[in-house]
Amino acid sequence: MNNWLYGLYALILGIVSFFTGEIVTFIMLGFILIALININTTLKKIYKKDDEKKEI
Numbered sequence: 001m002n003n004w005l006y007g008l009y010a011l012i013l014g015i016v017s018f019f020t021g022e023i024v025t026f027i028m029l030g031f032i033l034i035a036l037i038n039i040n041t042t043l044k045k046i047y048k049k050d051d052e053k054k055e056i
Helices: 001-021 023-055
Strands: none
Touching: 001 023
16 A cells, blocks of 8 residues: 555544544554554565575
């Protein structure tokens, strides 16, 4: 998923949370989403680096 899709997803969640009154939940979900994106990016880098070593 691209970064702009993450932004769109966050915007939709923000609008829904505003109308339902769950602002704190939205903020916590945002932190979780950022952490998961960082973990995913790091794992992709490790996998790519490991895959390059196997080819050599």
